[in-house]
Amino acid sequence: MVAVARLVAAYRAFAANGASGAPAWLKDLREGAIARFDALGFPTTKQEAWRFTNVAALTETAFDLAHPASRIPQLAEIQPFLLGDGPRLVFVNGFLVRSLSTPLSDGVRLDGLAQALVDTPDLVRQHLSKYAAFTDRPFAALNTAFVHDGAFVYVPAKVTIEEPIQLLFLTTPVDAERVVAHPRNLIVLEREARATVVETYASLEDGVYWTNAVTEVVVGDGARVDCYRVQRESDQAYHVAVTDVHQGRDTTVNVHAVAFGAALARHDLRGTLAGPGGYLILNGLYVLDGEQHADHHTAIDHAAPHCESHEYFNGVLDGRSRGIFNGRIIVRPGAQKTDSKQTNNNLLLSGEAHADSQPQLEIYADDVKCTHGSTVGPLDPKALFYLRSRGIGEVDARRLMTYGFAAEILNRMDVAPLRAQLDEIVRARLAE
Amino acid sequence: MLEVRGLHVAVSGTEILRGVDLSVKAGEVHAIMGPNGSGKSTLTQVLAGHPAYTVTAGTATYEGKDLLALKPEERAREGLFLAFQYPVEIRGITNSYFLRSAVNAVRKHRGQEELDPLDFLQVLEEKLKAIGWDDTLMNRPVNEGFSGGEKKRNEILQLAVLEPRLALLDETDSGLDIDALKTVANAVNKLRAPDRSFVIVTHYQRLLNFITPDVVHVLADGRIVKSGGPDLAHELEAKGYDWLRAGAMVS
Numbered sequence: 066m067v068a069v070a071r072l073v074a075a076y077r078a079f080a081a082n083g084a085s086g087a088p089a090w091l092k093d094l095r096e097g098a099i100a101r102f103d104a105l106g107f108p109t110t111k112q113e114a115w116r117f118t119n120v121a122a123l124t125e126t127a128f129d130l131a132h133p134a135s136r137i138p139q140l141a142e143i144q145p146f147l148l149g150d151g152p153r154l155v156f157v158n159g160f161l162v163r164s165l166s167t168p169l170s171d172g173v174r175l176d177g178l179a180q181a182l183v184d185t186p187d188l189v190r191q192h193l194s195k196y197a198a199f200t201d202r203p204f205a206a207l208n209t210a211f212v213h214d215g216a217f218v219y220v221p222a223k224v225t226i227e228e229p230i231q232l233l234f235l236t237t238p239v240d241a242e243r244v245v246a247h248p249r250n251l252i253v254l255e256r257e258a259r260a261t262v263v264e265t266y267a268s269l270e271d272g273v274y275w276t277n278a279v280t281e282v283v284v285g286d287g288a289r290v291d292c293y294r295v296q297r298e299s300d301q302a303y304h305v306a307v308t309d310v311h312q313g314r315d316t317t318v319n320v321h322a323v324a325f326g327a328a329l330a331r332h333d334l335r336g337t338l339a340g341p342g343g344y345l346i347l348n349g350l351y352v353l354d355g356e357q358h359a360d361h362h363t364a365i366d367h368a369a370p371h372c373e374s375h376e377y378f379n380g381v382l383d384g385r386s387r388g389i390f391n392g393r394i395i396v397r398p399g400a401q402k403t404d405s406k407q408t409n410n411n412l413l414l415s416g417e418a419h420a421d422s423q424p425q426l427e428i429y430a431d432d433v434k435c436t437h438g439s440t441v442g443p444l445d446p447k448a449l450f451y452l453r454s455r456g457i458g459e460v461d462a463r464r465l466m467t468y469g470f471a472a473e474i475l476n477r478m479d480v481a482p483l484r485a486q487l488d489e490i491v492r493a494r495l496a497e
Numbered sequence: 498m499l500e501v502r503g504l505h506v507a508v509s510g511t512e513i514l515r516g517v518d519l520s521v522k523a524g525e526v527h528a529i530m531g532p533n534g535s536g537k538s539t540l541t542q543v544l545a546g547h548p549a550y551t552v553t554a555g556t557a558t559y560e561g562k563d564l565l566a567l568k569p570e571e572r573a574r575e576g577l578f579l580a581f582q583y584p585v586e587i588r589g590i591t592n593s594y595f596l597r598s599a600v601n602a603v604r605k606h607r608g609q610e611e612l613d614p615l616d617f618l619q620v621l622e623e624k625l626k627a628i629g630w631d632d633t634l635m636n637r638p639v640n641e642g643f644s645g646g647e648k649k650r651n652e653i654l655q656l657a658v659l660e661p662r663l664a665l666l667d668e669t670d671s672g673l674d675i676d677a678l679k680t681v682a683n684a685v686n687k688l689r690a691p692d693r694s695f696v697i698v699t700h701y702q703r704l705l706n707f708i709t710p711d712v713v714h715v716l717a718d719g720r721i722v723k724s725g726g727p728d729l730a731h732e733l734e735a736k737g738y739d740w741l742r743a744g745a746m747v748s
Contacts, residue, residue: 446548453584454545454654455599456573456606465598469589469638476589 068124068275069106075130076210076428084213085318088186091212094194105203107477117389117421118331118360130154130211131158131244134237138269139167142232146267148230148482151228155214157235157327158388159246173226174219181217187217192253196281197309202333203306208279214255215249220258222285229261229480232435236302238272245275251464252292256285256313262292263483267326268299280307286340293483298326300355307333314340322361323477324351325490330359338365338372350474352494353386360389367400374404379474380411382418382468392437400430407437410468411446460478498523498694499663504555506543515537515719516555521663525667526695528705528730531716532738537698540716541665545579546572559663574606578661580652582668587639593621595639596658603659624657628684644679653684666697670704682707700735715741721729
């Protein structure tokens with residue numbers, strides 16, 4: 066309760082100062098959201114959706130609203146996170162750093178949300194908070210209350226952006242300061258547009274901080290988007306995020322989500338197939354060690370007929386880490402000819418690591434194909450012997466199999482420099 | 498090459514091999530036949546070092562070394578190869594990556610330089626050409642979604658690339674149609690060499706129509722009960738195994 070009151074007070078200060086110049090609709094949105102957060106409070110493990118994830122640590126730490134960094138990082142410092150010279154937005158503590166970014170404003174719009182609210186307020190208003198509902202999601206409500214900056218990507222009809230757009234979110238913990246940032250991202254593709262967007266969450270230094278992100282992706286009829294999301298926060302950080310993808314007719318969406326970092330991470334990922342002929346792939350990987358805890362709650366909402374979805378999530382769990390996967394598939398009445406497949410495989414590398422895998426199928430149509438499968442277990446001893454019988458030593462064989470388990474997910478990714486970057490992270494983790 | 502003496506093997510307390518003697522010289526091809534459950538597969542698994550089997554008595558010497566004292570990977574690096582009856586899937590790892598890892602493990606052991614992906618590709622292409630196969634299996638994850646025939650072909654391909662001195666083939670013919678059987682047998686024949694020996698385990702004689710062995714053994718109830726020339730295989734095909742089993746029990 067104290068934590069909720071503290072955040073509501075922080076909101077009052079934010080609304081009175083930094084956000085006081087906002088248009089009326091935005092003020093209303095924020096007011097509604099903080100009221101909802103106040104009513105919902107922090108989730109507890111008594112709630113089904115939070116049964117395995119205790120957020121007490123978030124309520125026990127006094128987080129201050131992040132402010133723009135006093136020191137802007139050098140390009141060399143962020144280079145390890147970059148994928149090349151393609152279009153990008155770089156945020157530090159939730160605020161766009163223009164000097165490190167390459168905004169676009171010629172038809173295609175790539176800019177901070179704060180700037181977009183000034184330049185194209187109607188476009189933002191049309192979509193903001195229309196997809197990431199916060200009625201029953203306290204963290205989405207909190208993010209919406211503090212909505213200020215984040216990435217705004219707009220691709221007009223029939224425009225294809227070949228190069229991946231990179232959105233880099235960095236936090237720089239300073240001294241003993243505990244900050245929370247609420248990045249808010251809005252990605253809009255008009256009809257038959259195409260783009261690839263890579264969201265990366267990371268820190269320049271280790272430290273305790275909290276990222277509370279919301280990303281909304283709107284995909285117009287016939288459009289295609291490839292969304293990559295890399296969570297490699299500091300090992301002491303808290304990362305809570307909501308991603309909502311809304312698909313029109315005949316759309317193709319690939320969402321790749323990789324989680325390596327944070328002490329406590331929670332990602333709610335929802336795809337809504339709102340028009341017929343939609344195709345959605347959710348491809349996820351979590352690699353955890355030590356005391357790390359990562360919870361992925363995914364939902365695929367088949368709201369229209371003739372849509373196809375495939376979901377693949379693999380978890381590699383070492384140390385005393387814990388991975389939670391909850392995969393909900395909803396097939397609405399009338400969503401006939403739905404084809405939906407879900408798999409979640411968890412590899413336990415230590416006797417103290419733990420995985421929970423919960424498929425959740427809710428099917429209200431009769432002419433559908435829905436399958437799911439999940440596994441939790443150690444490396445297959447038969448495969449281990451097979452590799453050793455070919456001359457590969459036991460340690461290398463274990464490493465190879467573990468790498469393969471992760472590579473199964475990475476192999477579905479098309480952005481070569483990102484694929485290489487992730488490969489390197491996985492290999493480094495396995496070499497530890 | 499290989500000398501097995503009085504080998505007794507148990508798995509979870511049950512004795513499966515009860516005193517196997519086998520002597521294989523360089524360049525020879527030995528066939529081991531026998532009814533189901535006679536211990537044929539156990540013999541190959543034990544020689545390859547499967548940890549689930551316990552040797553309770555006897556010895557196995559390979560090129561003068563105590564084979565049973567070596568780890569499975571050490572046996573492979575010394576030139577022993579087992580073609581599995583049930584090849585195992587390795588998810589997420591392509592066949593070519595897996596094979597290169599294996600080749601490099603062996604090369605490292607021999608003090609040779611490891612092959613980079615390009616060098617390896619060259620070696621691989623030579624081997625494929627030698628046995629007349631293409632590279633369609635190379636970029637797929639190891640054995641994942643392979644048909645029965647593809648899995649067996651993949652085992653023989655590994656044999657070709659790893660160039661063992663002693664190759665154990667465990668029921669390589671099982672589950673193959675006649676065309677696949679011929680393909681596999683032809684490749685094996687091309688891989689026969691004066692310094693390479695084969696031990697071919699099979700339930701049926703039909704593989705031996707295409708690969709002519711030097712010696713045929715019959716394994717029944719955990720022992721080799723009869724050995725002979727290639728004709729023994731035909732005799733077994735005609736008469737079955739029961740006459741030998743009964744004899745084994747009487748003796």
